[in-house]
Amino acid sequence: MAEQNNGTPSHIPTVIADELHVVYRVNGGKGGKGSATAALSRILRRGESPGVRKVHAVKGVSFTAYRGESIGLIGSNGSGKSTLLKAVAGLLPAERGTVYTHGQPSLLGVNAALMNDLTGEKNVILGGLAMGMSREQVRERYDGIVDFSGINEKGDFISLPMRTYSSGMAARLRFSIAAAKDHDVLMIDEALATGDRKFQKRSEERIRELRKEAGTVFLVSHNNKSIRDTCDRVLWLERGELLMDGPTDEVIKAYEKETGK
Numbered sequence: 001m002a003e004q005n006n007g008t009p010s011h012i013p014t015v016i017a018d019e020l021h022v023v024y025r026v027n028g029g030k031g032g033k034g035s036a037t038a039a040l041s042r043i044l045r046r047g048e049s050p051g052v053r054k055v056h057a058v059k060g061v062s063f064t065a066y067r068g069e070s071i072g073l074i075g076s077n078g079s080g081k082s083t084l085l086k087a088v089a090g091l092l093p094a095e096r097g098t099v100y101t102h103g104q105p106s107l108l109g110v111n112a113a114l115m116n117d118l119t120g121e122k123n124v125i126l127g128g129l130a131m132g133m134s135r136e137q138v139r140e141r142y143d144g145i146v147d148f149s150g151i152n153e154k155g156d157f158i159s160l161p162m163r164t165y166s167s168g169m170a171a172r173l174r175f176s177i178a179a180a181k182d183h184d185v186l187m188i189d190e191a192l193a194t195g196d197r198k199f200q201k202r203s204e205e206r207i208r209e210l211r212k213e214a215g216t217v218f219l220v221s222h223n224n225k226s227i228r229d230t231c232d233r234v235l236w237l238e239r240g241e242l243l244m245d246g247p248t249d250e251v252i253k254a255y256e257k258e259t260g261k
């Protein structure tokens with residue numbers, strides 16, 4: 001599966017979003033619980049419960065991602081970036097439209113949900129298994145994962161429970177576990193923002209490698225520099241709509257002009 005593409009996108013699609021809409025339903029608490037009879041008649045009429053508010057977070061987004069691409073997602077707070085990633089990963093249903101994916105996309109941090117009371121060591125093993133690695137692969141890659149995370153650089157922290165880690169340390173471990181596996185589609189939501197500069201450099205390097213191994217990487221970030229350094233294409237979302245989809249330089253320039261950053 002991991003055909004080499006020498007850095008050039010091979011034009012094999014990995015994710016296709018076709019007129020995708022995602023709507024959250026939030027129970028606003030208005031109107032109380034109501035009677036069972038009222039609820040039943042509402043269900044039969046296919047009506048919405050009173051007090052349920054809808055948030056239309058992604059509105060008619062269409063794009064095709066290819067192998068070997070690294071795609072940045074930008075846009076102001078609440079523009080729908082994380083929601084779009086979750087929908088692509090299959091963690092949120094589409095209200096309308098469709099997402100087609102090649103293999104199971106991995107959303108970094110969600111697939112490897114780590115357990116705070118367990119040691120870093122145990123979490124590497126569990127996280128690796130949760131990401132779909134075999135026991136053998138986890139054993140082989142264990143040292144690499146711990147080294148990459150840099151958790152043990154200042155002492156034997158990997159044998160301490162995760163709850164004793166700083167948020168940056170936990171984020172590094174999560175990234176290291178996820179990045180140890182070859183992914184068809186890897187999605188990263190702001191993870192690079194937490195590590196220090198040295199770790200960010202290492203992560204960017206690993207993202208480049210993953211792309212060479214014929215994967216597609218999506219990166220959500222508010223840091224235009226890390227998008228420029230890692231992505232060759234950018235999707236700009238605003239109020240749930242896709243405003244622009246193009247080469248990184250073009251889209252970031254337009255974004256910076258608009259936001260004055």
Ligand SMILES: Nc1ncnc2c1ncn2[C@@H]1O[C@H](COP(=O)(O)OP(=O)(O)OP(=O)(O)O)[C@@H](O)[C@H]1O
Pocket residue numbers: 024025026055056057075076077078079080081082083084
């Ligand atoms: N669990 C949820 N329930 C209801 N509404 C939600 C939920 N999560 C997000 N939203 C809403 O959906 C919209 C898009 O949110 P989303 O988190 O996708 O934006 P984002 O671009 O990732 O934002 P940020 O840059 O701040 O992380 C926002 O209006 C937000 O209020």
